[in-house]
Amino acid sequence: MSSYHNIQSLNSQHFKPAHIIQSDEEALQIAQLLSEKFKENAVQRDVQRILPFDEIQEFSQSGLWAITVPKQYGGADVSSLTVAKVIALFSGADGSIGQIPQNHFYALEILRNNGSEQQKKKLYTEVLTGARFGNALAEFKTKTAAHKQTALSKTERGYFINGEKFYCTGSLFAHRIPTLVRDEQNREFLAFVPRESQGLDIIDTWSGFGQKVTGSGTVKFNNVFVLEDDIVPFDISFSQPTLVGPFAQIMHAAIETGIARAALEETLIRVRQARPWIDSGVEDAADDPLTIYEIGHIATDVRATEVLLKQAAQSIDAAKPQPTDENIAKASLDVAKVRAHSTETALKASSKLIELAGSRGSQRHDGLDRFWRNARVHTLHDAARWKYYFIGHFELNGVRPPRRGTL
Structure with a gap:
């Protein structure tokens, strides 16, 4: 593997003034248009592992990477639902591109909660100009994920x-x-x-x-x-009630929700284009009762995930003005519900896409497998079984979930 210096350098890049988005509506309009553009070469990027430097530059210059900057610092401060919808749109077009800004927004949430006034002015100004934040959080050589040696x-x-x-x-x-x-x-x-x-x-x-x-x-x-x-x-992000954990996790849920929705839409296209199914005795795959059943099942799951995503976002936004132990716990549990559901739905929808597309679903140049591969890798980020545990512990015993980055 090569050093970043040998791939492409951003050090000498002079920021062009990025577009400043003014509202939730504008953010969603730009995200819709830009995600459709990024979808065009998604298969090629995946197959050839072409790193999307140009796309990420256009993404941040569009102003979408600054949409969580508070209004008093010049940003749009859009709702959590808008952030989730933006990430879902890009994840549906290209799962990788949809995930890349997640840690950027996470870092901005840490800044919003814990940064000084001077730090906020400095870093928010950079982001509004077009700066992008990555992350260096996880460590590989420690006994547990909680231990850090850096x-x-x-x-x-x-x-x-x-x-x-x-x-x-x-x-x-x-x-x-x-x-x-x-x-x-x-x-x-x-x-x-x-x-x-x-x-x-x-x-x-x-x-x-x-x-x-x-x-x-x-x-x-x-x-x-x-x-x-x-x-x-x-x-201090977790020693006191903050939205750092729920906000981080709703973005992960949005990535999976976007993949699931895109897999369902691709399934509908493939089934409608399919040749007559000789073994089923019907002339058109779209008339096959078992196929119709599977489509109905997937469509229901995807819609349920989207509803849970909306409810979780509303809980986050309700807690934002004045976080308390109670409303942060509610936000964490609502986000845990969508995250657990989105994990299962993304995997199911992307797997059914390959199944219902038939033998054509295995063709590498079609790239249908990328939905499942992207979902499978992303859902390994943190286990859904723990989401269900904390949900169940609260429902059964009234025990609030702990405050952490995975809840």
Whole structure:
């Protein structure tokens, strides 16, 4: 695998002024048009693993990457439902592209909750100009996912970061890499590290069979200097009631909802185009009763997921003005419900697409398998079974879910 420096450099890129989106309606209109454009070459990108540098540049310049910036800083501050719909649209067109801004929006939510006024002005301004944030959160060499070894050290010269991260989705396309670090007092921070920082190396190590062009490589830090101004507290995101967890998870649910909806729509196209089914005794696949049954089942599941997504988004937005233990727990549970359901629905809808398309569904150049591969890889992000556990624990015993990034 090659270093990011050998793939494409963004260091010298001068931002053109990005478009400033003013409303939810405008955001959805732009997302609809742009996602349709990105759909055109989605199969080619997947088959040949062509990293979507041009598409991501156009995506962020459209203004869609700044839609969660609060109005007092110049953004549209759109609803959580609009964010979810935008991600679903792009995920339906290309599962990888739909996932890439997820960590960007997650970092902005950390900033909104925990950043200082000075940090917000600085980083929101960058995003409104067109800057993209990636992520360096997960670690591979620790005993559990909760343990982190990447260290933030204070010296006479300032702060330095040393460590290694993996599954750094979107890092290949980013201008800053928000990095989860731990200091000498065992406190956690999110450091917004500039891409051009000396000692920072992004390596294209991602080789998943799905979500192939998300840029989820490895990031290494070797005495990387970071300004105190670029370090935001992280651990307080969960020591107090915030929407950081539910907001992170509804975006994951939106990715799967978008894949499921696109798989259903592709299934309808393929079934209508199918040759007569000799074995079934009907002249048209669209008249086959078993096919009609399967379509009805999938359509119901997809619609149910979309309804759950809307309900979860409304719970997030209801809690946003004044988060409490109670309304954050409700938002977390509502998001857990859609996330569990979207996992199952995306896998089922994408699998049925291949089945109902018949032998043509296995043709590589058609790319029908990408829906299932993208869904299968993305749904491994965190287990749906734990969503059901916390939902059941609340329903049965009245126990609120813990506050964490996976709920």
